Amino acid sequence: MTTQPLLPVGEALDRLLALAPAIDTETLALPEAAGRWAAEAIAARRTQPEADLSAMDGYAIRYADLPGPWRLVGESAAGHPFAGRIDSGEAVRIFTGAALPEGADTVMVQEETERDGENVTLTGEGPRHRGRNVRVKGLDFSDGEILIAAGERLTPARVALAAVGGHGTIMVRRRIRVAIAATGDELVPPGEAAPGKLPESNGTMLGALIADLPVKIVNLGILPDSQELLESAFRQVDADILVTTGGASVGDHDLVRPALQAAGAEIDFWRIALRPGKPMMAGKLGDTAVMGLPGNPVSAFVTATLYLRPLIAAMSGASAPVPRTYLAPLGEDIPANGGRKDYLRAALIDGAAYAASIQDSSMLRTLARANCLILREPGAPAAHKGDSVEILPIA
Numbered sequence: 001m002t003t004q005p006l007l008p009v010g011e012a013l014d015r016l017l018a019l020a021p022a023i024d025t026e027t028l029a030l031p032e033a034a035g036r037w038a039a040e041a042i043a044a045r046r047t048q049p050e051a052d053l054s055a056m057d058g059y060a061i062r063y064a065d066l067p068g069p070w071r072l073v074g075e076s077a078a079g080h081p082f083a084g085r086i087d088s089g090e091a092v093r094i095f096t097g098a099a100l101p102e103g104a105d106t107v108m109v110q111e112e113t114e115r116d117g118e119n120v121t122l123t124g125e126g127p128r129h130r131g132r133n134v135r136v137k138g139l140d141f142s143d144g145e146i147l148i149a150a151g152e153r154l155t156p157a158r159v160a161l162a163a164v165g166g167h168g169t170i171m172v173r174r175r176i177r178v179a180i181a182a183t184g185d186e187l188v189p190p191g192e193a194a195p196g197k198l199p200e201s202n203g204t205m206l207g208a209l210i211a212d213l214p215v216k217i218v219n220l221g222i223l224p225d226s227q228e229l230l231e232s233a234f235r236q237v238d239a240d241i242l243v244t245t246g247g248a249s250v251g252d253h254d255l256v257r258p259a260l261q262a263a264g265a266e267i268d269f270w271r272i273a274l275r276p277g278k279p280m281m282a283g284k285l286g287d288t289a290v291m292g293l294p295g296n297p298v299s300a301f302v303t304a305t306l307y308l309r310p311l312i313a314a315m316s317g318a319s320a321p322v323p324r325t326y327l328a329p330l331g332e333d334i335p336a337n338g339g340r341k342d343y344l345r346a347a348l349i350d351g352a353a354y355a356a357s358i359q360d361s362s363m364l365r366t367l368a369r370a371n372c373l374i375l376r377e378p379g380a381p382a383a384h385k386g387d388s389v390e391i392l393p394i395a
């Protein structure tokens with residue numbers, strides 16, 4: 001039928017990312033910004049800690065005064081510093097996070113001391129060096145330093161870092177509106193099985209697969225195998241990304257591509273040297289990036305993992321939108337690969353990767369049992385137990 005060569009997997013990703021529409025920014029309070037990507041570099045607006053602080057509950061002293069004894073002259077608690085300075089032979093009761101009084105340079109932990117009224121004596125080993133149990137000013141960062149680069153994901157640790165760096169809001173890209181449509185006359189909604197009909201599962205799977213990304217999902221439900229009805233549904237789409245599944249191949253009822261074209265879409269590529277996922281297509285419908293994923297559930301999962309998630313991340317401002325892979329030893333032999341890049345459903349068990357024995361792209365139970373994909377380059381020779389292979393963890 002078609003003699004067009006299949007597009008290499010990496011080239012397809014580059015071309016897809018080039019189809020991404022520009023996404024506006026918004027400024028959000030930190031809890032709402034979590035999970036987004038920083039749209040600009042975030043610099044510290046303060047120094048942390050802002051002064052030398054105690055790391056322990058105990059007594060602030062001068063190291064040179066060891067082994068004591070000391071006379072207690074006051075207290076320094078977090079948020080309530082000691083106002084004066086200490087002289088030789090003097091100690092200040094101090095708590096974790098409290099400012100070290102002027103004149104002090106070391107903190108003795110209270111477990112190694114005894115106190116009788118104003119007298120403090122050392123009972124244990126005592127601090128082993130000057131500065132012991134003190135967090136010096138600027139230990140974590142100084143005012144003006146870049147804490148988070150543009151394009152870094154706002155993980156829980158990074159939103160906390162932004163907060164302690166003096167920020168209450170962060171500029172991020174707005175949520176990506178993703179429309180998801182299943183296609184196929186055989187499909188019925190989950191839970192509504194009927195003879196000769198197949199429960200629709202791709203829409204549910206894709207929604208779950210991108211739920212951790214900053215998206216607004218518009219579920220277009222099940223569209224029929226009718227070019228006119230598909231076309232009119234596509235014309236009405238109001239989203240940043242339109243994702244379809246099914247009808248992507250070469251059969252008489254594979255109408256997604258002609259319907260997209262009839263709706264005014266430009267198809268940038270169709271068919272990738274990928275298994276599973278060969279018939280994937282991508283293009284542009286007005287400003288909307290369009291991805292036509294194959295209907296086979298595992299093919300839809302793999303293409304969404306390799307292409308849809310990175311596209312959403314890139315549109316959200318990620319500087320590293322592509323998931324990273326790892327090396328693992330094979331748990332058993334695998335055969336030579338064919339002409340497409342293969343992503344084998346596999347289980348990583350005790351550090352070794354085991355490919356499932358049947359790799360049919362319809363098999364959801366096999367996919368559900370897998371926790372990684374083994375990547376195989378086109379034409380890769382047979383590989384043996386213990387050989388190092390590239391793997392991509394999957395949820």
Ligand SMILES: Nc1nc2c(c(=O)[nH]1)N[C@H]1C(S)=C(S)[C@@H](COP(=O)(O)OP(=O)(O)OC[C@H]3O[C@@H](n4cnc5c(N)ncnc54)[C@H](O)[C@@H]3O)O[C@H]1N2
Nearest residue numbers: 182184200201202203246247248249254278294295296299
């Ligand atoms: N002559 C050829 N036939 C096929 C080729 C080819 O190159 N030449 N490619 C095969 C490959 S590879 C794939 S992948 C499939 C993909 O085809 P489509 O994208 O057109 O998918 P459908 O035919 O619509 O469906 C395939 C399969 O998946 C089931 N399906 C579809 N949608 C859903 C859904 N939302 N939830 C659950 N299951 C779904 C559908 O019932 C079919 O069983 O084409 C090969 N054929």
Ligand code: MOO
Nearest residue numbers: 276277278299361
């Ligand atoms: O590419 Mo299909 O996705 O092999 O089953």
